[in-house]
Amino acid sequence: xxxxLVFESMYGSTAAIAQAVAAGLADLRVPTTVYEVGVAVxxxxxxxxxxxxxxxxxxQRGLSTTGTRDAAxxxxxETVSRGDGVREWLDQLVGRVSGMQTAVFDTAVAxxxxxxxxxxxxxxxxxxxxxxxxxxxxxxxxxxxxGLLPDELExxxxxxxxxxxxxxxxxxx
Ligand SMILES: Cc1cc2nc3c(=O)[nH]c(=O)nc-3n(C[C@H](O)[C@H](O)[C@H](O)COP(=O)(O)O)c2cc1C
Numbered sequence: 001x002x003x004x005l006v007f008e009s010m011y012g013s014t015a016a017i018a019q020a021v022a023a024g025l026a027d028l029r030v031p032t033t034v035y036e037v038g039v040a041v042x043x044x045x046x047x048x049x050x051x052x053x054x055x056x057x058x059x060q061r062g063l064s065t066t067g068t069r070d071a072a073x074x075x076x077x078e079t080v081s082r083g084d085g086v087r088e089w090l091d092q093l094v095g096r097v098s099g100m101q102t103a104v105f106d107t108a109v110a111x112x113x114x115x116x117x118x119x120x121x122x123x124x125x126x127x128x129x130x131x132x133x134x135x136x137x138x139x140x141x142x143x144x145x146x147g148l149l150p151d152e153l154e155x156x157x158x159x160x161x162x163x164x165x166x167x168x169x170x171x172x173x
Contacts, residue, residue, distance in 0.1 A: 001050030001167060003032040006040040008056040008064065009080040010072035011145040014107045017156045018055050024160020038083040042092050051101045051167045054121050056086040058108035061115025063087040075145050090124050098129030101170055103163050105137045133166040
């Protein structure tokens with residue numbers, strides 16, 4: 001099995017989680033290609049990855065929009081993602097994911113009211129017929145642009161290892 005991981009990130013935290021998840025998959029011998037969403041091609045039916053993993057920062061309790069990305073771009077000299085985000089990438093993807101094994105994650109601040117980009121992505125994928133091998137996962141940042149809480153990279157690597165196990169155990173579709 002191989003995996004494709006596509007992420008969006010403004011300040012770098014979701015990018016760092018993406019690399020740690022890929023390292024966890026690699027720990028269990030699942031080669032994983034990681035792409036920032038702006039350069040990620042849409043997987044085709046003929047070249048479908050065994051597992052598609054998608055991650056994004058939580059903005060306004062869900063996926064980023066042009067407006068929230070512009071707001072983030074006002075905070076720093078350069079953001080990691082410079083164009084469209086996962087929301088727009090999913091618009092192109094949803095017709096092609098029926099039966100695909102997927103997993104989704106986000107970064108968010110701690111709290112009951114923070115919302116979850118991963119939950120939004122997961123709903124769109126399952127509605128389009130994809131299978132989530134594990135529930136959506138959130139990794140916690142300490143604030144809007146102040147980075148990940150300690151231990152979140154190890155949490156992400158461990159989640160990556162669990163993805164490899166669940167994807168391998170899932171029935172063929
Ligand atoms: C415009 C904007 C809106 C945000 N809204 C939320 C939110 O509703 N809930 C939340 O948990 N975090 C929110 N955040 C904080 C982001 O989750 C945080 O910036 C992100 O996890 C950092 O990841 P990144 O470094 O990959 O961009 C918001 C950030 C921005 C810039």
